[in-house]
Amino acid sequence: MEAGMVTPAPALVRFSGIQKTYDGEHLVVKNLDLDIRKGEFITLLGPSGSGKTTTLMMLAGFEVPTQGEIYLAGRPIKNVPPHKRDIGMVFQNYALFPHLTIAENIAFPLSVRKMNKAEAQQRVSAALRMIKMETLAQRRPGQLSGGQQQRVALARALVFNPQIVLMDEPLGALDKRLREQMQLEIKQLHETMGITVVYVTHDQSEALTMSDRIAVFNDGVVQQIDRPDALYEHPVNSFVAHFIGENNVLAGTVESIEKDYCRVTLAGGGAVTARAVNVSGAGVSTSLSVRPERISIVPDGSSSEGPNRLPARVQNTIYLGDHALAVLDVAGNAEFMVKLPPGAHDNLSHGEKLFVTFRPEDCLALDPV
Amino acid sequence: MTEALLTGADAKPEVPLKRRLKRAERARQVKALALVLPLLVFLLFTFAGPIAGMLWRAVDDREVRQVLPQTVAALADWDGKDLPNETAYAALASDILAARAAGTIAIAAKRLNYAQNGFRTILTSTARNLKAAPEPGTARETLGKINSAWRERTTWTTIKDAGGPITGFYLLAALDLMRNADGAIVTAPPDQAIYRDVFARTFVISLSVTILCLMLGFPVAYLLATLPPERSNLLMIFVLLPFWTSLLVRTCAWIVLLQSKGVVNDGLHWLGVIDEPLRLIYNRFGVCVAMTHVLLPFMILPLYSSMKAISPAYMRAAASLGAPPATAFLRIYLPQTLPGIGAGSLLVFILALGYYITPALVGGAADQMISYFIALYTTETANWGLASALGAVLLLATILLAAVYGKLVQGQPVTGGMKN
Numbered sequence: 001m002e003a004g005m006v007t008p009a010p011a012l013v014r015f016s017g018i019q020k021t022y023d024g025e026h027l028v029v030k031n032l033d034l035d036i037r038k039g040e041f042i043t044l045l046g047p048s049g050s051g052k053t054t055t056l057m058m059l060a061g062f063e064v065p066t067q068g069e070i071y072l073a074g075r076p077i078k079n080v081p082p083h084k085r086d087i088g089m090v091f092q093n094y095a096l097f098p099h100l101t102i103a104e105n106i107a108f109p110l111s112v113r114k115m116n117k118a119e120a121q122q123r124v125s126a127a128l129r130m131i132k133m134e135t136l137a138q139r140r141p142g143q144l145s146g147g148q149q150q151r152v153a154l155a156r157a158l159v160f161n162p163q164i165v166l167m168d169e170p171l172g173a174l175d176k177r178l179r180e181q182m183q184l185e186i187k188q189l190h191e192t193m194g195i196t197v198v199y200v201t202h203d204q205s206e207a208l209t210m211s212d213r214i215a216v217f218n219d220g221v222v223q224q225i226d227r228p229d230a231l232y233e234h235p236v237n238s239f240v241a242h243f244i245g246e247n248n249v250l251a252g253t254v255e256s257i258e259k260d261y262c263r264v265t266l267a268g269g270g271a272v273t274a275r276a277v278n279v280s281g282a283g284v285s286t287s288l289s290v291r292p293e294r295i296s297i298v299p300d301g302s303s304s305e306g307p308n309r310l311p312a313r314v315q316n317t318i319y320l321g322d323h324a325l326a327v328l329d330v331a332g333n334a335e336f337m338v339k340l341p342p343g344a345h346d347n348l349s350h351g352e353k354l355f356v357t358f359r360p361e362d363c364l365a366l367d368p369v
Numbered sequence: 370m371t372e373a374l375l376t377g378a379d380a381k382p383e384v385p386l387k388r389r390l391k392r393a394e395r396a397r398q399v400k401a402l403a404l405v406l407p408l409l410v411f412l413l414f415t416f417a418g419p420i421a422g423m424l425w426r427a428v429d430d431r432e433v434r435q436v437l438p439q440t441v442a443a444l445a446d447w448d449g450k451d452l453p454n455e456t457a458y459a460a461l462a463s464d465i466l467a468a469r470a471a472g473t474i475a476i477a478a479k480r481l482n483y484a485q486n487g488f489r490t491i492l493t494s495t496a497r498n499l500k501a502a503p504e505p506g507t508a509r510e511t512l513g514k515i516n517s518a519w520r521e522r523t524t525w526t527t528i529k530d531a532g533g534p535i536t537g538f539y540l541l542a543a544l545d546l547m548r549n550a551d552g553a554i555v556t557a558p559p560d561q562a563i564y565r566d567v568f569a570r571t572f573v574i575s576l577s578v579t580i581l582c583l584m585l586g587f588p589v590a591y592l593l594a595t596l597p598p599e600r601s602n603l604l605m606i607f608v609l610l611p612f613w614t615s616l617l618v619r620t621c622a623w624i625v626l627l628q629s630k631g632v633v634n635d636g637l638h639w640l641g642v643i644d645e646p647l648r649l650i651y652n653r654f655g656v657c658v659a660m661t662h663v664l665l666p667f668m669i670l671p672l673y674s675s676m677k678a679i680s681p682a683y684m685r686a687a688a689s690l691g692a693p694p695a696t697a698f699l700r701i702y703l704p705q706t707l708p709g710i711g712a713g714s715l716l717v718f719i720l721a722l723g724y725y726i727t728p729a730l731v732g733g734a735a736d737q738m739i740s741y742f743i744a745l746y747t748t749e750t751a752n753w754g755l756a757s758a759l760g761a762v763l764l765l766a767t768i769l770l771a772a773v774y775g776k777l778v779q780g781q782p783v784t785g786g787m788k789n
Contacts, residue, residue, distance in 0.1 A: 089685075
């Protein structure tokens with residue numbers, strides 16, 4: 001785990017030994033140490049109940065840590081009320097004030113700061129231009145579409161130049177196409193304005209698209225913090241490997257470890273060589289993780305003899321437009337997926353016997369599921 | 370070509386689409402009407418009918434016309450400037466004799482006495498002393514001898530004004546107005562002018578009760594809307610408890626609590642706060658306390674429902690945007706509860722306008738509201754015309770208020786939930 005390690009940029013936010021419990025029995029957040037760098041786009045990713053939203057709410061000031069301290073620009077903020085934290089927030093359902101117009105909504109943070117009218121007006125106009133909604137300034141939130149409301153919420157959270165902008169699953173209510181468009185818009189805003197964004201989502205593809213770094217939460221613990229590509233290529237445990245991207249799992253027992261690699265006997269028969277990522281020694285059980293796109297299919301009777309070559313039987317093929325998936329039965333896993341180039345699935349028929357091969361470096365030996 | 374395509378599929382192209390839609394919807398409409406019909410009939414007989422009857426009684430004026438038909442007819446052409454001619458006197462004498470035989474003198478006497486105090490005596494004494502129809506040409510003399518009032522112009526204008534068949538007399542009286550002998554509308558003399566005060570008192574008490582309910586109900590509604598469900602359900606039971614208790618019981622409970630030897634006075638005396646018992650009941654204070662207690666749920670429930678629709682995310686959003694709690698409350702929360710405040714206030718105010726039992730039991734003579742007088746005229750003095758007129762004025766004021774409220778609410782954004 002990389003939490004707490006020395007970071008190159010100065011930490012704008014530091015969670016230090018944070019614990020949070022609501023009922024006094026279960027910790028929703030267990031001992032969180034997390035640094036957020038100035039100007040970065042960090043995503044808190046995890047399934048529901050993993051503690052990611054609670055972490056965000058503690059940073060916003062709506063929840064108080066049971067233990068530990070949060071520092072914002074070096075200053076402890078545990079006892080600072082939310083309205084004095086200077087943190088912008090975009091809520092899951094936008095939370096635009098229904099009785100105010102769009103312009104009034106955006107002007108709200110400026111007027112509570114008693115900014116003079118002319119400057120506030122100027123900033124509101126600039127914000128409306130930024131989200132390309134100048135003509136809708138006098139509408140009320142109820143008259144806007146979901147995507148438009150989302151843009152307004154974004155403009156409102158940015159207009160007072162907060163130190164950080166928090167986003168709590170802001171795109172959850174939008175349809176897929178609009179969500180993808182908004183992802184790009186938010187990413188672009190982040191890049192042009194240079195603001196620090198803390199983004200919470202349970203959607204791993206959203207996290208991969210937008211983030212500089214991703215913190216994967218599970219069960220109140222940060223499993224791994226890293227760049228999106230590193231998370232995908234080098235997951236530190238089974239949870240991260242499963243949560244990010246597609247993944248095939250094979251259960252087995254470690255026979256021997258040699259440097260970075262180990263030999264694993266599969267529960268369903270056969271043996272393979274895998275990278276030893278999260279196994280303690282010989283004799284322990286492990287679960288192997290192989291990405292579908294890193295597997296090749298070789299026809300029965302092929303003479304090539306690699307270290308990882310397992311017999312398989314075709315269950316099904318799935319056509320997905322830009323690619324196809326073959327569902328195989330491999331070493332007791334009846335849902336073993338192999339990604340095929342388009343058209344390749346035509347050659348496979350149900351029940352056909354063949355072999356799958358993959359490189360040892362593409363097969364990770366992780367903690368048992 | 371396109372037309373042919375569009376209509377080609379139709380079996381009977383000559384039947385327009387609208388007509389076919391209507392036909393298709395008719396069965397559903399009939400069914401819907403059948404469902405509401407019993408209630409509609411019920412309301413017609415118990416609500417719309419009586420109200421129409423009340424409004425009619427406020428202007429209906431046929432008693433004098435029925436008892437003294439010839440007199441009313443003879444006075445129809447009278448200009449009212451001088452005493453009427455001999456024909457009118459003769460008609461009156463003949464009418465009085467006929468009415469005495471039929472025993473209907475009292476009906477006309479009662480009505481005429483409303484308009485002119487003492488008219489009952491004039492009419493009954495005349496009826497008693499008029500032995501037989503006067504000789505032709507001597508009616509004026511005879512009647513004048515029996516009662517000198519017949520020699521006065523106002524006596525006759527009173528009869529003419531009461532001749533009906535419809536009159537503004539009761540409605541004017543309900544507003545402390547009357548017609549003088551010349552037919553002009555003037556303010557009633559101070560000893561008869563009470564209804565403007567009573568209406569003003571009714572409005573002041575209703576307004577005080579509404580404001581009290583709002584001040585007491587708002588925090589409770591807020592608590593109800595924000596507490597976790599299991600605790601807010603318990604609180605809701607306490608709020609609704611008064612609904613399940615009789616109005617009479619609750620009002621009497623206040624008498625027990627507030628009377629001079631009551632729980633409150635005894636308690637304060639025991640604590641040494643007071644030496645003499647405070648006068649807490651049979652005055653305005655008692656009326657306001659008891660009415661506020663009875664009407665509080667009608668304020669809390671609309672407030673609660675409007676507050677329940679306000680997502681807690683709004684207050685969080687306001688805080689994250691830099692608004693201190695008080696600012697967030699005033700600028701974000703309160704405006705969204707306005708429809709609830711309006712609905713609750715209107716409900717309480719209109720209910721309070723019609724209050725009768727509570728002021729009658731815990732109020733003093735100066736705290737009786739308009740309903741008390743309506744009841745008085747219906748049950749005690751049987752002056753239905755005036756009772757109906759007072760009711761009509763109250764109804765009109767209520768409708769006006771509701772209309773003003775409707776205008777105010779119109780065009781305002783509907784609060785309520787965020788898109789989910």
